Amino acid sequence: MIDSFLTPLFLDLLGINILLGVSWYIPASCGQFSFGHCGLIGVAAYLSGAMTTLLGVPFPLAILAGMGISSLAGMLFSAIGLKSKDAYAAIMTLALAQIAVVAFKAIPATGGVMGFLVTPKVTPGIVWAGVLISLLFTYRLESSRLGRTFEAIKTSNKVSATLGINATYFKIIAFGIGGAMAGLAGVLYAHCISWIEPHTFAVWLTVTSFTFVLLGGWETMWGGVAGAILLTFLLEVMRFASAWRPMIYGVLIIAVLAFRPTGLVTRGNVRSAGRFFSRINRFMLRNR
């Protein structure tokens, strides 16, 4: 039983799912939601896949290019949407996703509808290094000045505006950071699965990433991490029901928002976990 969980592919996908959850959480931490995360992921996956496979660019350079293009696309589309209203920014990212899928289908160099083979395969080590760096970054971000500004915008648009915070500017920054992380997830995904096709980056991918955050909790970054781990294991156990997977997600979304709108891991949980660890730490120090 445990052997089937420890395959390299499963470990890779677990790491990528954690990245997806955290990358969706960053705009959400600023009160801004993204419907088109699949587009950000897909653009990065296609760019890095095409760079390494067709042009022979070294892999680290392709990672940076993928993160860069996703970040820029996220900032551009959200900036246009934010000219009118924050809900429009979410719809603009959906537009990005739809245009991206049409473009992927139309480009002959990357195999059109069929998709293409992406060559250098990543090892779980690279994936988890990316995951840990992103988690560390997000952890530092949450307690930084920028993270607290995001928190203020999420708590109240009006109050933060009276404090002189330009919500539009910070939401675009949040999309830039979240986009870069989604791009990292996309690059790693492309080089882990080795075969990407336009259909992979349909709206379903967005739904997966926000289900992680909704289930896990959207008050702190640990919610996205917990949701990703929980759902990845749950779906691996329930592999026999793979045709009903979208329905499981749908029922989970509705049930969680109806009965526990904060998600499973709340800020209070994170705080008490922190207290628990500090108590252990103190105990260990005393008995040294």
Added chain:
Amino acid sequence: MIIQQIANGLMLGSLYALIALGYALVLGILGIFNMAHAEIFMSGAVIGWLIISKWHLSLPFAIPIVLMSGAALGLMTEFFCVRRSVRAGSYFVPVATTIGFGLILTTVVANWAGTNPLPISVSFQYTQVRFGDASFPLANIIVLLTSFIVLGALAYYLRGTPFGLATRAVGENPEVSQLLGLNTTRIVQLTFAISSMIGTLSGFLFGIMAGAAHPYMGEVAGLKGLCLVVIGGMGSMTGAVIAAFIGGVAEVMTSVYWEVKYADGVLWFIMFLILLFRPLGLLGKAEELQRLQ
């Protein structure tokens, strides 16, 4: 030739107008996006397949069943996804729950009917009507006429009946209309039922026009309605209809004079341009945008 293409575009546009109105109704009354509308649209086509191709009933039977199932789906969406979550005060919560409901619908249909295209064949499938040297499929003309009937009926409902007045009042200010003795929950239910009836009807008409239904058709065709509402301007039904006709013509022109494979992206690209130069949409008003949660 070009006249014929424009006419084809207007016929597609009339169908898009129906899809967009389904979004616009709920958006105008509650200020939320009903993302399940795309899947309700899909259900309309699948129910049409069920009635016509599987049960071999004729069109006059199909239409009431399609409308009734639409009303039922709308009431279910309202009950499971909207009634509690609209109080959360964030536009995202109802969006997430309605996406969840849409996923449930898609999965049920895909597992029950399979993921292959489900053929819908009607007797007038290949009948062509000639006007001068242009000829159109009879199905498209029926779709065009039905859309105009529905648009007229909806305009009459909203402007000329007491229910429509109550609906517009709830859209304007829910608290005050509740104080004046309106049962806002009933009005919201009614709005959802009507919007989903239009949704399933448009799906059914799309199924007849395309000759097939598919469990995943909602994601591409159904979401275009959302895009058209944004192009037309939030809260403006006239704007949504105008945007739908422009979009239909643009899409047909792209697939004829450029490449068919770009047609699905054209509407989203138009939305990109419109929001770039006119953030409120074609006919949107700033105060309508403020009501959006």
